[in-house]
Amino acid sequence: MLKADAANWLLEEENPSVRYYTLKDILDKPGPDPEVQQAKRDVMRYDIVPNILHKQREPEYLKTYPKFYTDKYKGLVWQLIVLAEMGAEANSQIVEQCEYLLNNSQETEDGGFAMNTAAKKGGGRITEVIPCLTGNMVWILIHFGYLDDPRLQKAINWLTRYTRFNDGVEDNPQTPPYDRYEMCWGKHTCFMGVIKALKGLCAVPQEKRTRDISDTINKAVEFLLVHSIFKRSQDLSKISKPGWLKLSFPLMYQTDVLEILDILTELGVADDRMNDAIHIVLSKQDDTGRWRAENTSNTDRLLIPLDQKGEQSKWITLRAMRVIKRYR
Secondary structure (H helix, E strand, O other): OOOOOOOOHHOOOHHHHHHHHHHHOOOOOOOHHHHHHHHHHHHHOOOOHHHHHHHHOOHHHHOOOOHHHOEEEEEEOHHHHHHHHHHHHHHHHHHHHHHHHHHEEEEEOOOOOEEEEEOOOEEEEEEHHHHHHHHHHHHHHHHOOOOOOOOHHHHHHHHHOOOOOOOOOOOOOOOOOOOOOOHHHOOOOHHHHHHHHHHHHHOOOOHHHOOOHHHHHHHHHHHHHHOOOEEEEOOOEEEEHHHHHOOOOOOOOOOOOHHHHHHHHHHOOOOHHHHHHHHHHOOOOOOOOOOOOOOOOOHHOOOOOOOOOOOEHHHHHHHHHHHHHHHH
């Protein structure tokens, strides 16, 4: 299904993060393999991860902590997404940042994550808890070793308790949190909320998934498949999200067809309703077996900008090859 083999390009040492995931996910080398271990160490030693961590230690950046979500996309939430995507390991600096968000973004009563801190009682402002942020934070915190932390478990419970799958009909009653954001909880549940919730819950190891977690995963998967990933469920001839057909990395609260396929294939889902999305991804491959960045509205605004628009992207190519490999 590839026009050419891009593996050697992905294995170049100048990008240790891509090299690390290529060794693991494309070449199937086990974790203890010396090459995998060296690439993992290199992630923290050079290229983007240490550069981000260095910029975050600057006094001017420390002043931006309270804008952890609203400073798009230099804020703490967004940079932790990048660090986790790069395969960074938790160190004292990253743990400090995770603790800051647990103390200032996580709502103390139910456990969801909010866009701002409650001025009077601390923790996340309950009226500003949103599902996409909560899903992203669950995924981030699991990556950085918080799986067994009671605070993380509370956030997971929030996702299984409150994630809805409205598809043209608004569920009742419209009680909190469903009465707060029409864009999240209206007649059609926000796709991004479902996808980021699914991403977070998928990070829970299978042996630790409760029935509620598994049920929510299954409902989210079916919700996406009913829409053939990017279409309108009531009329599959119409595209619901045209922007999702332009590939990008990393994806913050947004998504695209490739990220959704990556999540679904990680779960082992193989369904005919994924085929159109798979064909779209394949059609974007160039003659060298590589994929290009088509949307850089996020990445241009990071602390350290990533792919240039129109250029071949190692990250998107890695993700596409991983999806095709699993789906086959």
